[in-house]
Amino acid sequence: MRTDRPLVMALDDPGAVVAAAGGKGAALARLARAGLPVPPGFHVTTRAYADFAARAGLPAALRETLSGAGAADPAAREAAARRIGVLLAAAPVPAPTAAAVTAAYAALGADVPVAVRSSATSEDLPGMSAAGQHDTYLNVRGAAAVLDAVRRCWASLWTARAIGYRERHGAAGGEVSLAVVVQRLVPADAAGVLFTVSPVAGQGDQVAVNAGWGLGEAVVSGRATPDVILVSRAGGVTDYRVGGKEVMTVPAATGTRDQATPGDRRRAAVLSPAEASDLARTGLRIEELFGAPVDVEWARAGQEMFILQARPITGPAAPAAPAPGLPAIPDLPAVPPGEEWNDSLAGDYLWSSGNLGEALQDVMTPATWSFMQLFMTRAIAPPTLPAYPGYGRVGGRFYANVSMSASLTAALGVSVRRYVAIYGPVLGKLPPAGQIPTVPLPRWKVIRLAVPATAALLRRARKNSRRLPDFIAGSAGRCDGLRRDLQRIEDPGLLAAAWPERVEPLFLEACDMLAATGAAATPLLQVPGQLERLIGAADTAVLLSGADGTGGTDSTGGADSTDGTDGTDSTGGADGTGGGDPLASLTPATALARLARGEIDRAEFTRLSGHRGPHEAEVSAPRPAEDPGWIDRQLAELGDTARDAGDLLARQAAARQAIRDRLGTRLPPRQAAAVRRRAGRWARAARAREAVRSELARSFWVLRAWVLRAGELSGHGDDLFFLSYPEILGVLGGEPAPLAAVPGRRAAYELYRGLPVYPTLIRGRFDPVRWAADPGRRTDLYDEHGTSGPPGEAITGFGGAPGVAEGVARVIGQVEDAGLLRDGEILVTTVTNIGWTPVFPRAAAIVTDVGAPLSHAAIVARELGVPAVVGCGNATMRLRSGDLIRVDGGTGTVEVLHPG
Numbered sequence: 001m002r003t004d005r006p007l008v009m010a011l012d013d014p015g016a017v018v019a020a021a022g023g024k025g026a027a028l029a030r031l032a033r034a035g036l037p038v039p040p041g042f043h044v045t046t047r048a049y050a051d052f053a054a055r056a057g058l059p060a061a062l063r064e065t066l067s068g069a070g071a072a073d074p075a076a077r078e079a080a081a082r083r084i085g086v087l088l089a090a091a092p093v094p095a096p097t098a099a100a101v102t103a104a105y106a107a108l109g110a111d112v113p114v115a116v117r118s119s120a121t122s123e124d125l126p127g128m129s130a131a132g133q134h135d136t137y138l139n140v141r142g143a144a145a146v147l148d149a150v151r152r153c154w155a156s157l158w159t160a161r162a163i164g165y166r167e168r169h170g171a172a173g174g175e176v177s178l179a180v181v182v183q184r185l186v187p188a189d190a191a192g193v194l195f196t197v198s199p200v201a202g203q204g205d206q207v208a209v210n211a212g213w214g215l216g217e218a219v220v221s222g223r224a225t226p227d228v229i230l231v232s233r234a235g236g237v238t239d240y241r242v243g244g245k246e247v248m249t250v251p252a253a254t255g256t257r258d259q260a261t262p263g264d265r266r267r268a269a270v271l272s273p274a275e276a277s278d279l280a281r282t283g284l285r286i287e288e289l290f291g292a293p294v295d296v297e298w299a300r301a302g303q304e305m306f307i308l309q310a311r312p313i314t315g316p317a318a319p320a321a322p323a324p325g326l327p328a329i330p331d332l333p334a335v336p337p338g339e340e341w342n343d344s345l346a347g348d349y350l351w352s353s354g355n356l357g358e359a360l361q362d363v364m365t366p367a368t369w370s371f372m373q374l375f376m377t378r379a380i381a382p383p384t385l386p387a388y389p390g391y392g393r394v395g396g397r398f399y400a401n402v403s404m405s406a407s408l409t410a411a412l413g414v415s416v417r418r419y420v421a422i423y424g425p426v427l428g429k430l431p432p433a434g435q436i437p438t439v440p441l442p443r444w445k446v447i448r449l450a451v452p453a454t455a456a457l458l459r460r461a462r463k464n465s466r467r468l469p470d471f472i473a474g475s476a477g478r479c480d481g482l483r484r485d486l487q488r489i490e491d492p493g494l495l496a497a498a499w500p501e502r503v504e505p506l507f508l509e510a511c512d513m514l515a516a517t518g519a520a521a522t523p524l525l526q527v528p529g530q531l532e533r534l535i536g537a538a539d540t541a542v543l544l545s546g547a548d549g550t551g552g553t554d555s556t557g558g559a560d561s562t563d564g565t566d567g568t569d570s571t572g573g574a575d576g577t578g579g580g581d582p583l584a585s586l587t588p589a590t591a592l593a594r595l596a597r598g599e600i601d602r603a604e605f606t607r608l609s610g611h612r613g614p615h616e617a618e619v620s621a622p623r624p625a626e627d628p629g630w631i632d633r634q635l636a637e638l639g640d641t642a643r644d645a646g647d648l649l650a651r652q653a654a655a656r657q658a659i660r661d662r663l664g665t666r667l668p669p670r671q672a673a674a675v676r677r678r679a680g681r682w683a684r685a686a687r688a689r690e691a692v693r694s695e696l697a698r699s700f701w702v703l704r705a706w707v708l709r710a711g712e713l714s715g716h717g718d719d720l721f722f723l724s725y726p727e728i729l730g731v732l733g734g735e736p737a738p739l740a741a742v743p744g745r746r747a748a749y750e751l752y753r754g755l756p757v758y759p760t761l762i763r764g765r766f767d768p769v770r771w772a773a774d775p776g777r778r779t780d781l782y783d784e785h786g787t788s789g790p791p792g793e794a795i796t797g798f799g800g801a802p803g804v805a806e807g808v809a810r811v812i813g814q815v816e817d818a819g820l821l822r823d824g825e826i827l828v829t830t831v832t833n834i835g836w837t838p839v840f841p842r843a844a845a846i847v848t849d850v851g852a853p854l855s856h857a858a859i860v861a862r863e864l865g866v867p868a869v870v871g872c873g874n875a876t877m878r879l880r881s882g883d884l885i886r887v888d889g890g891t892g893t894v895e896v897l898h899p900g
Helices: 018-033 046-056 058-068 074-089 095-108 143-158 160-168 273-290 366-376 402-411 416-427 443-465 468-488 492-519 522-535 537-548 584-596 602-609 630-638 645-666 669-714 717-722 725-732 737-753 768-773 815-820 834-842 856-864
Strands: 008-010 041-044 114-120 136-140 178-184 190-195 206-213 227-232 237-241 247-251 256-260 294-301 304-312 350-352 391-394 397-401 761-763 781-783 798-801 804-811 826-829 845-848 868-870 884-888 893-898
Touching (some): 008 095, 018 041, 018 114, 018 273, 018 304, 046 058, 046 095, 046 143, 074 143, 095 143, 095 178, 114 143, 143 178, 190 273, 206 273, 227 273, 237 273, 273 294, 273 304, 350 402, 366 492, 366 717, 366 725, 402 416, 416 522, 443 468, 443 492, 468 492, 468 669, 492 725, 522 537, 522 645, 537 645, 537 669, 537 798, 584 645, 584 669, 584 834, 584 856, 645 669, 645 834, 645 856, 669 717, 669 725, 717 737, 798 856, 815 834, 826 834, 834 856, 845 856, 845 884, 856 868, 868 884
Parallel strands (some): 761 781
Antiparallel strands (some): 008 041, 114 136, 114 178, 350 761, 391 397, 804 884, 884 893
């Protein structure tokens, strides 16, 4: 290290080369010297880092630790990083450096907010961008805070992630150094990235500009879907696609925070064509300066544009080639080694997030995934057999392996075409049978494996169906009592013993009961078609909304010769939920309405609904009842709604009664009785299914309580959410080895959780990080082979609930933003689950990308009489907030009457 190099340099200093200022700093110095609009600032040079490292004893520590931190050994690398981190955290910034930094910071202005960015000598080099490997701190104020941020940037050179990245790229750990760039923070109202070679298809004649509101972090990280503008090198915008811009990064009191983007700004264009063209010209000027295509981070404050960073496009961060059909996109964050959580890489399968994916919309922590694997062994008629996975994780999210399920049923004599017809109402839209890749399975082996497993499940289901009423009646008390008992346990060994003795049996019983309702769910698939042939689709949909207990049954008890049954329900009739109670899926809305009217108190509302929420299957997520402000927020959102769930249910009950009154005049007595009987069978099956789902959600709260208590007793807190339940049992038994995997798993979880929700259908090998970085990505379908056609212009789906509604569309990406829906608007979203239920009464209609006739959106909308079209696939791609649209829940169509 040159000792004649200054500790601090001006931003445009000619001596600010890579060896002194790191890759990022050298690029900024070059831009500043060329007169480009770079925010003022200074470099804390590599000499300052070397002085800090030497005084802290880092060279000796590196010699002792890095020998065991090879890229193939994440545990050793993590241990080395922890030892180095402790060492650097205790070391102060040397006095000469502190004085130089304080003086340079004062020259920028009194306590001005600044950005403090790491700039390693290994950054932005050909084939090794290192983007995202080292820390950046925004909105830092005051000399002491700046010095602390500089020290933390230095320390980020030695995280396990950074060490592993360098070793995978052949950069010896001891040879790297790091500078820090300190610049005045741009108070950006908009920011983003531009590429002088479009990453969508590598076109050299297009500049691609990505733009979002606020600071640029939400766009750069992929947490927000940006506007994408293509600008011809010859000048002029050739394409402007407005993105969802779901979140925006804004300054906080210290640092930054993400907040939901206001609804009216999500579909508003961030840049004017002139601004986009000016940015493109600036990008091309930078490309000429660097002599290579570049990607550039920019920000706008008022009318002024700034360049925050620029680097040559170096290629993908991971060494593997991109999946066919996805171009190489520069500087993608890397998934920690061994933590890809991506079963799509196993082969050419079709995956669907329909059905179970509706309830499991989140990226799952390892604890939740281990519980789901346990659930799948008991609750579902086996779509999976040894060596033939019927489900898996894709980027950490739950997906069903349609290819494997279709192949298994084909081996048992059910054609793929028939499979599509049977399971379409469950999974949602599926491609034609000829487009579903199948797996050649030996029929004899499938029969040998599947028949005994299915027979065992059916025997268990028949046995448990008789216990359904008692289970539903007693589940709440058992779950609440067990959660209290777990909290009282003070010994880790006793908590470990509680798993096989009490916690696992309770969870497996709930799984078994769901399987029992599944085995008795034939009416849910068969009855609608049977009734439609007798009374038509519209009346059938209204009559089947009677799952609230008023659907009616045939009082004569006579046999129904038209369907070959004796009119009884295979669950034994009663479902234990009380004949007039609402469907369990409606409880969050109906209980809220009763609370608002003063019919129940807060304690009763919490008992009924406190365990249900949008993330109820993710054990790391708090339950609504754990949030002190939950009830108040619910009531506040209900305040401006003209109608509540009780009003809508009463209206539907009147419509059902009118249909039943007409049956006697429209049909012969025998057929009228058959209609009433079948409607009753459908209602009982739906009520049992939804009631057990609610109690299964309650059992997940027990699982959460067990993991939380394990974290408290072991002293490892929420780290245990990143272990499987067998590993948690090991930690409770005094085995620390599983904890070594936590940092890598936590990093993978945060990476995947920061990506947009993946497509409903995925065919082939899917890289969620590359997909998220592609501005031209589709949200309905990803096809590795590119064999699918472009998304259609028409918006069609399943008729979820009948009726026609016209109104203003409100496109909402996540349930946390559901309060943006105004009374009487049409809700357009990707998929709904129980957490959306309180919103339904304020919606004029519902439109979803994901869904089927038995999905949450369809069932709840049908009960409330709210028109719905579900499973459209591309509604959120085609519609914008403010569009005037017509929703026809009978035909399953959505029409744009006037763009917003």
